[in-house]
Amino acid sequence: MNELEARRQLLADPRRLSAELRAAIEADPKLSALRDELLRRDAQLHRVLTEPAVPEGLADRIVLNARFGMRSRRLGLSLAAAVAAIAVGVPSYLRLHDNRLELARDQAILQHVVEGTDELADNRGVAPAVLRASVAKLGVEVRDPPGYRIRHLANCVIAGIESRHFVIEGPDGIVSYVILPGAHGGADERVLERSGMRALFARHGDVTVAVLGAESMDRGELEKMMRKVLA
Amino acid sequence: MFGRSTAHFDRVVRAYAAELFRFALWLARDRHRAEDILQEALTRAWRNWSHVKDEGARRGWLYAIVRNEFYRDSGRAKREQAEDVDDETLAQVADERDFTRGLELRQILERLPAPFMEPLVLQNLGGLSCEEVAQVLGVSTGAAMTRISRARSALRELLCKAGEDSFAVRKETMP
Numbered sequence: 001m002n003e004l005e006a007r008r009q010l011l012a013d014p015r016r017l018s019a020e021l022r023a024a025i026e027a028d029p030k031l032s033a034l035r036d037e038l039l040r041r042d043a044q045l046h047r048v049l050t051e052p053a054v055p056e057g058l059a060d061r062i063v064l065n066a067r068f069g070m071r072s073r074r075l076g077l078s079l080a081a082a083v084a085a086i087a088v089g090v091p092s093y094l095r096l097h098d099n100r101l102e103l104a105r106d107q108a109i110l111q112h113v114v115e116g117t118d119e120l121a122d123n124r125g126v127a128p129a130v131l132r133a134s135v136a137k138l139g140v141e142v143r144d145p146p147g148y149r150i151r152h153l154a155n156c157v158i159a160g161i162e163s164r165h166f167v168i169e170g171p172d173g174i175v176s177y178v179i180l181p182g183a184h185g186g187a188d189e190r191v192l193e194r195s196g197m198r199a200l201f202a203r204h205g206d207v208t209v210a211v212l213g214a215e216s217m218d219r220g221e222l223e224k225m226m227r228k229v230l231a
Numbered sequence: 232m233f234g235r236s237t238a239h240f241d242r243v244v245r246a247y248a249a250e251l252f253r254f255a256l257w258l259a260r261d262r263h264r265a266e267d268i269l270q271e272a273l274t275r276a277w278r279n280w281s282h283v284k285d286e287g288a289r290r291g292w293l294y295a296i297v298r299n300e301f302y303r304d305s306g307r308a309k310r311e312q313a314e315d316v317d318d319e320t321l322a323q324v325a326d327e328r329d330f331t332r333g334l335e336l337r338q339i340l341e342r343l344p345a346p347f348m349e350p351l352v353l354q355n356l357g358g359l360s361c362e363e364v365a366q367v368l369g370v371s372t373g374a375a376m377t378r379i380s381r382a383r384s385a386l387r388e389l390l391c392k393a394g395e396d397s398f399a400v401r402k403e404t405m406p
Contacts, residue, residue, distance in 0.1 A: 007380075008376070008377075008380050009376070009380075010380075011379070011381075011383045011384060012361055012375075012376035012377075012379045012380040012383075013354065013360065013361055013376070013379065016360060016361075037387075041383075041386070041387070041390075042355055044336055045336065045340070045351070045355045045386075046355050046356070048335075048336050048337045048340065049355055049356040050253060050356070051337075052253055052256055052262075054248070054249040054252050054253070055252070055262070055266060058248050058249070058252060058266065058269075059244050059245045059248040061270070062244050062248060062269065062270055062273045063240070063241050063244050063245075065270055065274060066240070066244075066270075066273050066274040066276070066277040067237060067277065
């Protein structure tokens with residue numbers, strides 16, 4: 001390999017070296033110095049390229065939008081603008097749009113709980129005062145029903161938004177609750193099922209509250225659990 | 232092997248979202264637009280998830296979709312600009328001694344024409360090999376190697392002129 005070709009290959013990729021190029025570098029101090037310089041420069045370049053902060057919850061939003069059919073903000077805005085031109089269709093479109101957003105959020109909550117087997121298994125116990133203080137930050141009040149024990153409490157990012165997820169155990173079995181701020185004002189209530197779990201979602205102002213139990217619990221029982229715990 | 236597995240998609244997105252966002256940001260130079268591009272790109276990727284048979288090619292495939300989405304969003308003119316490998320423009324950039332003085336590495340990189348800047352960013356940000364860079368750009372491996380080596384040469388010259396280079400970089404003849 002001549003020097004020109006060695007330089008070209010080094011400049012193309014100073015990290016991945018063929019055996020022939022490696023031998024050329026070992027035999028030529030100028031090539032060795034060039035490689036060292038290129039590696040240092042690449043390290044600087046990498047620092048520059050990885051400097052920008054990544055938006056919080058980006059991966060969650062991507063997964064949610066890609067999987068549940070929502071489009072980007074840009075496309076959403078274009079659609080909204082187009083539909084707005086048809087004045088008659090605006091109110092119904094907005095209702096549909098909100099419902100769609102809400103459904104996607106509800107599905108994300110359900111998925112979070114279904115896949116969060118560790119959270120369901122956690123039984124370290126949480127003081128009721130701690131739960132009350134935690135959910136109060138989202139503008140929600142909870143009761144402390146007698147005979148129930150709080151097994152788990154966590155701040156979880158769902159659909160890119162920080163939410164509260166707690167699990168209680170009582171005479172009705174183990175029930176999970178999720179409180180997710182930033183509701184869009186879609187359907188007031190909805191029941192969804194997945195992987196042996198049934199969930200009731202309700203809107204309280206701009207907060208979505210979800211109660212999730214075993215599939216054997218019907219809607220009435222889930223509503224009862226919601227009333228029992230949420231003030 | 233993985234088919235259209237939701238769990239696999241989740242894992243891949245969580246693993247690569249940050250670097251793909253930074254790549255989109257580098258192309259678009261706007262955080263909101265970069266996120267939109269990434270969102271659209273990965274929605275497309277999800278629809279075609281099972282098309283990738285070789286998991287080793289998944290990462291490059293995602294970079295290619297992000298890049299395509301950027302150019303789809305930017306219009307034909309921008310794409311043509313990116314495909315126009317004009318050595319003269321690169322040479323002109325490298326000759327602009329005055330404007331490079333005092334600039335930082337990031338600003339100098341931004342000055343490189345897209346056909347040279349993109350492969351360099353792909354290699355440094357994504358750690359892609361020349362073969363993978365070639366696949367993302369839709370060019371031969373030789374062409375990708377040439378673009379990267381020219382980009383590095385130009386960058387070295389510009390940094391030297393900018394006076395920020397701590398190394399004694401002598402003017403090189405581009406291979």
